[in-house]
Amino acid sequence: MKIDLHIHTTASDGQLTPSEVVRRAAELRMETIAITDHDSIEGIEEALAEARKFPELTVITGIEMGADVPDSEMHILGYFVNPNSETFCQKLDGLRNSRITRTQKMVSKLADMEIHLDWEHVVRIANGASIGRPHIAQAILERGYVTVLQEAFDKYIGDDSPAHVKREKLGPVETIEIITGAGGLPVLAHPAKTENLDSVLQHLKSAGLVGMEVYYKDYDSETKQRLAEAANKHGLIPCGGSDYHGFKDEGNEIGRCDVPRETVDQLLELQRQVGSIPRNRG
Numbered sequence: 001m002k003i004d005l006h007i008h009t010t011a012s013d014g015q016l017t018p019s020e021v022v023r024r025a026a027e028l029r030m031e032t033i034a035i036t037d038h039d040s041i042e043g044i045e046e047a048l049a050e051a052r053k054f055p056e057l058t059v060i061t062g063i064e065m066g067a068d069v070p071d072s073e074m075h076i077l078g079y080f081v082n083p084n085s086e087t088f089c090q091k092l093d094g095l096r097n098s099r100i101t102r103t104q105k106m107v108s109k110l111a112d113m114e115i116h117l118d119w120e121h122v123v124r125i126a127n128g129a130s131i132g133r134p135h136i137a138q139a140i141l142e143r144g145y146v147t148v149l150q151e152a153f154d155k156y157i158g159d160d161s162p163a164h165v166k167r168e169k170l171g172p173v174e175t176i177e178i179i180t181g182a183g184g185l186p187v188l189a190h191p192a193k194t195e196n197l198d199s200v201l202q203h204l205k206s207a208g209l210v211g212m213e214v215y216y217k218d219y220d221s222e223t224k225q226r227l228a229e230a231a232n233k234h235g236l237i238p239c240g241g242s243d244y245h246g247f248k249d250e251g252n253e254i255g256r257c258d259v260p261r262e263t264v265d266q267l268l269e270l271q272r273q274v275g276s277i278p279r280n281r282g
Helices: 018-027 044-051 086-112 119-126 133-142 149-157 172-181 197-207 221-233 261-274
Strands: 003-007 032-035 058-069 072-079 185-188 211-213 237-239
Touching: 003 018, 003 058, 003 072, 003 261, 018 032, 018 044, 044 058, 058 172, 072 172, 086 119, 086 133, 086 149, 086 172, 119 133, 133 149, 172 185, 172 197, 185 197, 185 261, 197 221, 211 221, 211 261, 221 237, 237 261
Parallel strands: 003 032, 032 058, 185 211, 211 237
Antiparallel strands: 058 072, 072 185
16 A cells, blocks of 8 residues: 555654655655654645645645653644644644753753763754754764664663653643644554553543554554454544654655555545545645
């Protein structure tokens, strides 16, 4: 299948610009993609403008938002969000500012560990995007403290690593409400390791969740089958994507998933039913 509903760009922590992502998707003969940057919709306008050059490619406006849960975090995708929603944009500005504060604290912690990074270097790597851990990891790599990008996460800034700093996040219900308030369709991202998944889905479905990722990169057939059964049980649309960031050493690629066409059809139909903004087509 030629569908990928989970792609990041330089508008958050990806390596390719929105235009480059669209061009790469077109090269791969993709049919439908969704731009889902972390807490950012800055790349949507550029992606849609570039997509007009490729009438065979449909680009869905989207976002990926972090939600706070006890001792962990949950990510929720929002498809067809309205980038012109004032309330939505204000909330994203607040989250962006919290990301800056968080990354500055991590840089300070790293200095205490004799990992010395120049904050301006991290900012240059982000290149105007919402600053996050991948930008710090890239700076650590470029300064020669690690040999591969993943090592920076494993040793220094991963969730259980010494320089990690929790960031300000919303609860999952509030996140869903913000997405739906902006005309979006909320979908639970990469849920395979979610504890008590059945009760979580039941709770989030009542708050407005409409789908969950089933066809996620690297999920084996057993995992996809388990998640498909859970989605069916709770009446959720089975979605999926590559979670592409463009890092050369991660071996990922746009379309590294097997999302069926029926998923897009279901999302579009639901979007029409709830009166969301029209899909954006190149």
